[in-house]
Amino acid sequence: MTCTCSRLPKEIPLRQAHTVAQVRAAEAALMAALPDGTLMQRAAAGLAATCAGLLPRVYGSRVLVLAGSGDNGGDALFAAARLARRGARAEALLLDPAKAHAEGLAALLAAGGRVTGDAGAFGRADLVLDGIVGIGGSGPLRPAAAPFATMARRGPVVAVDVPSGVDPDTGEVSGPALRADVTVCFGTHKPGLLIDPGAEYAGVVHLVGIGLDLPPAPVAALQHADVAALLPVPGAESDKYRRGVVGVAAGSARYPGAALLAVAGALRGGAGAVRYTGHAAEEVVRRHPEALVTEAGPARAGRVQAWVVGPGGGDGAEQALREALDTDAPVLADADALTELGRLGPALLAGRTAPTLLTPHAGEAARLLAGIGEHTDADTVAAHRLRSARLLAARYGATVLLKGSTTVVADPDGRARTNPTGTGWLGTAGSGDVLAGLAGSLLATGLGPLDAASVAAYLHGLAGRHAAGTGAPITALDIAEALPSVWRSLTG
Numbered sequence: 001m002t003c004t005c006s007r008l009p010k011e012i013p014l015r016q017a018h019t020v021a022q023v024r025a026a027e028a029a030l031m032a033a034l035p036d037g038t039l040m041q042r043a044a045a046g047l048a049a050t051c052a053g054l055l056p057r058v059y060g061s062r063v064l065v066l067a068g069s070g071d072n073g074g075d076a077l078f079a080a081a082r083l084a085r086r087g088a089r090a091e092a093l094l095l096d097p098a099k100a101h102a103e104g105l106a107a108l109l110a111a112g113g114r115v116t117g118d119a120g121a122f123g124r125a126d127l128v129l130d131g132i133v134g135i136g137g138s139g140p141l142r143p144a145a146a147p148f149a150t151m152a153r154r155g156p157v158v159a160v161d162v163p164s165g166v167d168p169d170t171g172e173v174s175g176p177a178l179r180a181d182v183t184v185c186f187g188t189h190k191p192g193l194l195i196d197p198g199a200e201y202a203g204v205v206h207l208v209g210i211g212l213d214l215p216p217a218p219v220a221a222l223q224h225a226d227v228a229a230l231l232p233v234p235g236a237e238s239d240k241y242r243r244g245v246v247g248v249a250a251g252s253a254r255y256p257g258a259a260l261l262a263v264a265g266a267l268r269g270g271a272g273a274v275r276y277t278g279h280a281a282e283e284v285v286r287r288h289p290e291a292l293v294t295e296a297g298p299a300r301a302g303r304v305q306a307w308v309v310g311p312g313g314g315d316g317a318e319q320a321l322r323e324a325l326d327t328d329a330p331v332l333a334d335a336d337a338l339t340e341l342g343r344l345g346p347a348l349l350a351g352r353t354a355p356t357l358l359t360p361h362a363g364e365a366a367r368l369l370a371g372i373g374e375h376t377d378a379d380t381v382a383a384h385r386l387r388s389a390r391l392l393a394a395r396y397g398a399t400v401l402l403k404g405s406t407t408v409v410a411d412p413d414g415r416a417r418t419n420p421t422g423t424g425w426l427g428t429a430g431s432g433d434v435l436a437g438l439a440g441s442l443l444a445t446g447l448g449p450l451d452a453a454s455v456a457a458y459l460h461g462l463a464g465r466h467a468a469g470t471g472a473p474i475t476a477l478d479i480a481e482a483l484p485s486v487w488r489s490l491t492g
């Protein structure tokens with residue numbers, strides 16, 4: 001296969017997210033080389049500039065700082081001091097007055113700001129700075145801060161580094177948390193800003209560089225340019241076989257629609273041909289005359305470069321899965337194939353030489369987790385997306401694309417990606433079948449499972465947005481049909 005599948009160039013900046021431990025280490029190294037307080041001033045300057053941009057005018061605006069006792073409160077107080085110097089009426093509500101950040105508070109007072117004990121200032125402010133807790137926090141908001149999670153406000157809330165109450169490493173929210181309109185984070189994104197539910201609390205995220213020298217990011221979100229660089233492009237020598245053939249074992253007499261949709265996705269994912277096997281062969285060829293069809297099953301269907309198994313697979317899913325796994329081609333398991341895999345456990349994948357990609361939604365992920373003795377439910381998986389995807393990837397030795405409000409892709413080597421293009425309109429019957437076909441097609445072109453899964457999620461999300469336009473219900477077929485135009489929008 002001579003598909004000229006581009007690899008991700010190093011110089012393209014992904015949206016990278018680092019853990020608290022990594023940020024702490026990088027900060028310590030940099031602080032040792034800089035005069036005291038330099039990093040905090042860099043953070044406060046960026047924060048104040050963002051706040052100023054959110055206010056119709058700084059002069060005369062009421063700015064309220066919710067200040068905890070740590071450096072997160074310090075950032076917020078110094079930023080408010082900068083705004084006060086430009087004429088803002090800045091007030092600080094100190095959550096623990098005896099332990100307030102001394103230098104930050106002194107700067108605010110010196111700039112004409114004042115301290116208030118009136119919680120009602122929260123609702124009156126033109127802008128609130130959430131400096132309660134940043135990367136030094138753990139658990140839900142403490143009682144003194146918790147009421148601000150639900151209080152009515154008139155101005156935007158700007159979270160300093162992380163919305164208080166959101167776990168910076170995972171995006172988990174285990175109790176009350178501040179809902180921000182904008183989050184200004186320092187040095188790097190934190191994983192919790194890219195993964196729901198934390199991402200939803202963060203609002204629009206703005207990164208302020210403070211000069212940290214960071215290691216490779218364990219969590220990243222592909223951006224437009226990254227995806228464009230990964231899309232397979234046929235070379236001059238390419239023909240349908242060299243571009244990759246994707247096999248789709250899906251659909252059953254009872255669920256022929258899933259086969260049609262998976263094939264619709266696969267036909268638009270870059271592979272040169274789609275080979276369908278299953279009980280919906282007649283319907284598939286009628287709807288998609290381009291597809292090669294057989295009822296022989298993966299073992300005897302002919303050569304393919306990647307298999308997609310499971311959408312609407314019904315009773316035949318176990319057999320199809322076993323046959324596909326016995327080949328040396330990458331296998332994407334979805335839907336009924338995941339139920340079978342959860343029942344049979346990771347032993348079924350032992351000894352595979354080619355990659356396996358699992359594409360569960362939260363309910364299917366719960367079934368896969370049961371297969372490794374972790375009994376849970378879909379809601380718990382959705383609340384702990386990164387942890388669930390990583391655990392499955394590690395224990396099954398497979399790449400896991402966990403679908404949902406933030407789609408997370410986890411590789412068994414520990415790397416993870418989050419998808420920034422999702423939209424609620426994608427939550428429509430058959431949407432996952434299109435995604436499975438699309439991701440399988442990208443696998444067949446030669447992309448590795450982490451890239452294939454994250455590119456597929458990105459395209460699928462954009463296609464959903466494109467199909468929904470300014471906002472309208474869409475069908476799964478609409479998503480598939482929007483794929484060529486979003487592909488063009490990336491390469492054009």
Ligand SMILES: NC(=O)C1=CN([C@@H]2O[C@H](COP(=O)(O)OP(=O)(O)OC[C@H]3O[C@@H](n4cnc5c(N)ncnc54)[C@H](O)[C@@H]3O)[C@@H](O)[C@H]2O)[C@@H](O)CC1
Pocket residue numbers: 027031039040043068069070071072073075132133134135136137138139140141142145160161162165186210
């Ligand atoms: N270390 C550095 O060089 C820099 C740190 N920066 C800021 O410093 C922050 C980290 O500062 P710290 O390490 O002091 O920690 P934080 O200020 O994030 O958190 C510590 C404070 O939060 C309280 N707290 C912990 N959990 C809480 C909860 N669940 N509810 C309410 N309060 C809680 C603690 O009692 C303590 O007062 C970053 O998020 C960032 O905003 C920036 O200024 C950039 C430079």
Ligand SMILES: [K+]
Pocket residue numbers: 072130131132133134159160161162163164
């Ligand atoms: K905060």
